[in-house]
Amino acid sequence: MIRKATELLRQWDGPLTRDLVLSPGEFGLGQVPEKLVPDQTTRTVCGYCSTGCGLQVHLRDGVAINLSPAADYPVNLGMACPKGWEALSVLHSPDRASEPLWRNEAGELKPVSWDDALKTFCSRFQNIIREHGLDSVAFLSTGQIPTEEMVLLGMLTRFGMGWRHGDSNTRQCMATAAVAYKQSLGFDAPPYSYADFEESDLLIFVGANPCVGHPILWERVLRNQREAKIVVIDPRHTETAQAADLHLPLQPKSDLDLLYGLANLLIERGAVKQEYIDEHTNGFADFAEFVSAWPLARIVAATGLKAAEVEQLVEWIATSERVSFWWTMGVNQSYQGVRTAQSLINLALMTGNFGRPGTGANSITGQCNAMGSRLFSNTSALLGGRDFTKPEHRQQVAQILGIDETRIPHSSGYTYDQILEAVRRGEIRGLWIIATNTVHSWMQRDETRETLAKLDFLVVQDMYHTTETAQEADLLLPAAGWGEKEGTFINSERRFGLLKKVARAPGVALADSHIFRLISHYWGCEALLAPYDHPAKVFQLMKRLSQGMPCDITGIEDYAMLEQAGGIQWPLPAGSEPPAVERRLFADGKFFHADGRAKFLFDAPLPMPEPATDHYPLILLTGRGTVSQWHTQTRTAKSAVLRKLYPAGAYLEIHPRDARERGIQPLEKVEVSSRRGRVTVKAMITPTVGRGQVFMPMHYGETNVLTLPHFDPHSRQPSYKDCAVQVRRLNQENQP
Ligand SMILES: Nc1nc2c(c(=O)[nH]1)N[C@H]1C(S)=C(S)[C@@H](COP(=O)(O)OP(=O)(O)OC[C@H]3O[C@@H](n4cnc5c(=O)[nH]c(N)nc54)[C@H](O)[C@@H]3O)O[C@H]1N2
Ligand SMILES: Nc1nc2c(c(=O)[nH]1)N[C@H]1C(S)=C(S)[C@@H](COP(=O)(O)OP(=O)(O)OC[C@H]3O[C@@H](n4cnc5c(=O)[nH]c(N)nc54)[C@H](O)[C@@H]3O)O[C@H]1N2
Ligand code: SF4
Ligand SMILES: [Mo]
Numbered sequence: 001m002i003r004k005a006t007e008l009l010r011q012w013d014g015p016l017t018r019d020l021v022l023s024p025g026e027f028g029l030g031q032v033p034e035k036l037v038p039d040q041t042t043r044t045v046c047g048y049c050s051t052g053c054g055l056q057v058h059l060r061d062g063v064a065i066n067l068s069p070a071a072d073y074p075v076n077l078g079m080a081c082p083k084g085w086e087a088l089s090v091l092h093s094p095d096r097a098s099e100p101l102w103r104n105e106a107g108e109l110k111p112v113s114w115d116d117a118l119k120t121f122c123s124r125f126q127n128i129i130r131e132h133g134l135d136s137v138a139f140l141s142t143g144q145i146p147t148e149e150m151v152l153l154g155m156l157t158r159f160g161m162g163w164r165h166g167d168s169n170t171r172q173c174m175a176t177a178a179v180a181y182k183q184s185l186g187f188d189a190p191p192y193s194y195a196d197f198e199e200s201d202l203l204i205f206v207g208a209n210p211c212v213g214h215p216i217l218w219e220r221v222l223r224n225q226r227e228a229k230i231v232v233i234d235p236r237h238t239e240t241a242q243a244a245d246l247h248l249p250l251q252p253k254s255d256l257d258l259l260y261g262l263a264n265l266l267i268e269r270g271a272v273k274q275e276y277i278d279e280h281t282n283g284f285a286d287f288a289e290f291v292s293a294w295p296l297a298r299i300v301a302a303t304g305l306k307a308a309e310v311e312q313l314v315e316w317i318a319t320s321e322r323v324s325f326w327w328t329m330g331v332n333q334s335y336q337g338v339r340t341a342q343s344l345i346n347l348a349l350m351t352g353n354f355g356r357p358g359t360g361a362n363s364i365t366g367q368c369n370a371m372g373s374r375l376f377s378n379t380s381a382l383l384g385g386r387d388f389t390k391p392e393h394r395q396q397v398a399q400i401l402g403i404d405e406t407r408i409p410h411s412s413g414y415t416y417d418q419i420l421e422a423v424r425r426g427e428i429r430g431l432w433i434i435a436t437n438t439v440h441s442w443m444q445r446d447e448t449r450e451t452l453a454k455l456d457f458l459v460v461q462d463m464y465h466t467t468e469t470a471q472e473a474d475l476l477l478p479a480a481g482w483g484e485k486e487g488t489f490i491n492s493e494r495r496f497g498l499l500k501k502v503a504r505a506p507g508v509a510l511a512d513s514h515i516f517r518l519i520s521h522y523w524g525c526e527a528l529l530a531p532y533d534h535p536a537k538v539f540q541l542m543k544r545l546s547q548g549m550p551c552d553i554t555g556i557e558d559y560a561m562l563e564q565a566g567g568i569q570w571p572l573p574a575g576s577e578p579p580a581v582e583r584r585l586f587a588d589g590k591f592f593h594a595d596g597r598a599k600f601l602f603d604a605p606l607p608m609p610e611p612a613t614d615h616y617p618l619i620l621l622t623g624r625g626t627v628s629q630w631h632t633q634t635r636t637a638k639s640a641v642l643r644k645l646y647p648a649g650a651y652l653e654i655h656p657r658d659a660r661e662r663g664i665q666p667l668e669k670v671e672v673s674s675r676r677g678r679v680t681v682k683a684m685i686t687p688t689v690g691r692g693q694v695f696m697p698m699h700y701g702e703t704n705v706l707t708l709p710h711f712d713p714h715s716r717q718p719s720y721k722d723c724a725v726q727v728r729r730l731n732q733e734n735q736p
Contacts, residue, residue, distance in 0.1 A: 146487025154378020207330015
């Protein structure tokens with residue numbers, strides 16, 4: 001029998017539910033809660049980027065009034081960027097989703113009770129399944145909720161409700177790195193710790209702009225005392241490139257030619273560590289033969305770089321003791337991203353730059369909990385970094401959870417793009433979107449919106465009711481955000497950081513974990529989640545799920561141990577010595593494939609699917625704009641301080657000569673068009689973009705009107721950074 005949401009929540013005790021407010025008056029809505037955490041100051045981790053800075057939150061009467069960067073946290077050592085400093089202010093915004101909203105027959109979103117919302121959720125999805133089968137529903141989740149919430153959502157959808165299709169925004173971001181590591185090293189395992197920034201002699205950043213995307217990691221680079229050289233491989237002369245010793249402004253998507261060429265030139269000059277290769281890797285001879293087709297002349301022709309620049313880099317790699325390769329979205333977001341990431345792994349392997357201080361082929365993650373999503377969300381990987389297709393992995397998970405093995409699907413189901421494609425075909429008719437803003441962040445915005453409109457039922461679960469995606473919802477479930485709930489995030493260096501509840505969610509908004517548990521009751525599969533009524537209990541489950549896997553954390557006692565240690569990196573198997581503050585993987589040269597060896601993997605480079613033409617002569621690059629903007633701006637736009645730190649409207653960066661040829665004046669409005677749409681934005685004329693290229697930040701809705709849906713074949717990650725556009729002046733009368 002279904003019990004009311006209010007009754008259920010009253011029944012669940014523990015600190016998380018103690019001060020829940022469900023309806024005005026019932027629990028004293030609007031009163032200051034007794035105390036959310038016992039101290040007058042408490043440490044938590046930031047909820048924006050994957051750096052995972054520690055923040056010290058100052059409380060009055062148990063409620064956060066202010067924060068400052070934690071000086072005693074090993075990640076950020078007392079520093080934070082503007083987003084971190086402003087993290088509390090965005091919680092108090094008038095457009096916070098504070099009660100469930102239901103679209104009425106007149107098409108307006110109107111408040112409903114949790115009870116009605118949850119009954120509707122279940123009856124609508126169950127009707128769709130009855131009529132069209134389990135393949136007709138799906139969920140899209142996120143790298144921005146605590147790991148514990150990801151575990152509950154993954155269990156609920158896959159094992160409780162039996163849904164076959166589910167993915168997350170981590171597909172847009174990290175899928176390439178995850179697949180590249182898994183294929184090359186045997187497990188999705190970024191090997192480094194942040195200390196490696198300080199301990200390297202040569203840092204090579206490929207398609208990464210940490211000065212904007214990971215500013216506190218950049219601060220760690222600046223602490224390097226080894227007179228390290230910094231190389232940036234990026235078509236744009238970014239803030240990071242400006243700080244580098246050598247910037248290689250290669251043609252977009254010519255990375256494979258450069259990286260294969262570097263391997264060839266290093267082999268030719270004998271700068272390889274043959275002993276390391278023989279002992280720890282497979283496939284080098286084939287790789288060496290393959291890259292022998294990349295002499296210097298071919299590199300220069302394919303990349304547009306100067307021969308001397310390439311030779312300089314070869315010289316530095318060959319002569320530096322500790323070389324580290326760092327990559328982010330310029331590599332991952334590519335139609336050949338997996339092979340590009342692997343060509344960096346290949347370079348690190350063949351030069352013996354793995355497992356020693358200041359080395360590694362290192363993917364920097366993006367969202368605060370991208371790594372949690374990779375290992376514990378039950379989307380692309382089965383819980384604990386396992387494989388849905390492996391019977392022994394399904395058996396292990398079934399045994400740990402005490403469920404029948406037949407409840408575990410044999411495949412991870414459709415990927416993000418395949419889910420949207422199935423919606424377009426009418427095959428998927430019900431979709432539940434949690435903590436991601438698909439309409440803004442997916443490609444081809446207008447068509448994405450039309451696709452979602454085809455659904456019989458769209459549920460959006462978000463902190464704000466005004467997001468582009470929430471506006472399309474039939475049902476909006478109001479969620480508590482960062483600072484309003486507990487759990488853990490896993491940062492870029494594999495560190496579990498602890499989150500504290502320091503503020504009360506508005507109205508009757510609930511922590512996502514509560515929403516998942518309530519749904520399990522209304523759906524009729526409550527037994528599955530019943531033991532996990534507090535994040536700390538889910539954490540204990542995560543330990544059991546990790547046991548014997550490369551991400552084993554059975555040696556982390558509990559949250560108190562995380563608190564005391566300042567976060568702990570995985571792995572930490574039971575019985576380990578107390579962990580060093582910063583640890584890297586593969587010091588013993590043992591990789592995670594069955595034979596302990598890493599693999600050299602490679603493929604021929606492919607031409608850009610939508611090259612420049614006479615009609616669309618410019619290549620559009622997209623990415624992060626400023627330190628103070630986060631993605632689709634649902635959060636950062638709510639801070640008056642942050643709003644002063646970035647341009648208010650959409651803009652396009654264009655090279656002075658491309659602007660002159662078109663008669664474009666600085667800050668003039670221009671029309672940018674691609675085969676998918678056209679938008680009007682301001683022109684910023686700057687030589688930081690190359691000729692024949694333009695750049696638009698992703699933070700404005702206009703950008704993804706233009707982008708082309710195309711994907712890496714191995715990871716299905718979108719290639720957001722290459723499509724052909726035209727830019728032209730608007731008529732004088734259209735100028736403001
Ligand atoms: N302020 C801020 N910080 C963030 C975020 C945010 O929204 N705002 N988002 C976070 C997230 S989720 C992520 S994933 C990270 C992303 O962090 P980054 O990957 O550093 O950011 P991007 O700007 O997307 O892309 C990096 C660079 O790739 C370059 N690039 C484009 N095409 C190519 C190419 O073909 N080859 C090469 N070598 N480079 C190319 C672009 O010019 C760009 O400078 O940032 C995280 N940090
Ligand atoms: N053109 C272009 N497009 C891109 C990229 C690019 O470089 N170029 N980058 C891609 C990348 S790397 C990424 S990661 C994606 C990001 O794309 P999105 O995930 O769509 O971007 P966000 O704005 O971070 O959306 C997160 C949503 O979750 C909500 N939210 C935050 N915290 C919580 C919570 O605790 N619970 C719930 N329920 N909701 C919450 C926020 O209000 C927001 O609506 O964009 C991708 N899109
Ligand atoms: S660098 Fe990232 S984790 Fe650190 S304060 Fe800024 S947004 Fe937060
Ligand atoms: Mo991302």
